[in-house]
Amino acid sequence: MRGRLVLAATPMGDVGDASQRLRDALGRAEVVAAEDTRRTRALAKALGVEISGRVVSFYDHVEAARIPVLLEEIEAGHTVLLVTDAGMPSVSDPGYRMVAACVERELPVTCLPGPSAVTTALALSALPVERFCFDGFAPRKSGQRRTWLAGLANEQRACVFFEAPHRLADCLADAVAVLGPDRRAAVCRELTKTYEEVVRGSLGELAAWAVDGARGEITVVLAGAEPASADPADLVDAVELRTAEGMRLKDACGEVAAEAGVSRRELYDAVLAARAVE
Incomplete structure (x- = not known):
């Protein structure tokens, strides 16, 4: 029987944001891989949870060395709980390499959702x-x-x-x-x-x-950038392509104008002006 990797979101500041599932996992996991072991122990204490499993550090500089050991734990049937200092593992925090390694070995991975900045x-x-x-x-x-x-x-x-x-x-x-x-x-x-x-x-x-x-x-x-307004003159070729395929001019202008967010009347006039020049 194989174990699994459990990613768990931790509170960003208010311990009241901790889920019951996080509390249960901290108390039951055979291995707790923590970005900062002291902060994780402090969190467990604040939650009134006793960590029964082994606590190991899992931060950027030791991540590569820890992964093979943690994979062995999972393959031995143990649950490895991965937590960071705050928020969701893998989101600008350690975690994604461990997830990728589990996926490569076809080991189960799940997530306990929660706080996210x-x-x-x-x-x-x-x-x-x-x-x-x-x-x-x-x-x-x-x-x-x-x-x-x-x-x-x-x-x-x-x-x-x-x-x-x-x-x-x-x-x-x-x-x-x-x-x-x-x-x-x-x-x-x-x-x-x-x-x-x-x-x-x-x-x-x-x-x-x-x-x-x-x-x-x-x-x-x-905030996202405001969409740039298209110049109707730049859309004439798109209209003519549709008319060459058999579409009525007014219908073609209507479609292209809707896609580009411009006035159908201005586009229609631009097509007529371009045709007059030819």
Whole structure:
């Protein structure tokens, strides 16, 4: 009988966010692989749970060495519970390499869902977040950070990223320089903790606010870029392609205009103007 790997989300600050399933798993797992063993033991104590299994460290610098040992535990029929300091393993924290190793060996993997800074920040941002991307931590150096920000200039999805408090002001200043002062964003600080704070506004406003400094864990939500308005003249060929296939001009203009988000009348006039020139 083979065991399994269990990924478990842990509270970001308020221990009341711990699920009953996490409590049960901490008490029953034969092995608890923890990013910080002291913090995990402290969490268990706060939850009134006695860890009966073996606790081993599982952080970036020892991850590669620990994986073969943990795989052996699972193959021996044991449950390995993997937890990080806060939030979900594998999301900017150790874990995905262990999951990939289990999948490669066809060993069972499951997850105990729970707190996540990413989804919490999205919900609190007051920004359109039906579609979003997550970029982990922003690059540390200004040049690399500006290149990364330039890649978000036309990104229509909201973007979530983490930033160190001592780099937040510089990061937001770079964002203003690359994306302009009017792009909307939200800076979420100390989520679920006593001094939780969410500051919302334009990048220009947030950059000015951050000059005085910020403390704690920082998650930033950047609004998606507004879709660029297409020039009807650039869509004439798309209309003519449809008409060449037998579609009526008005119908072709209607389809292309709807896809591009432009006025059907303006597109129709642009097609007639282009034909007049030919």
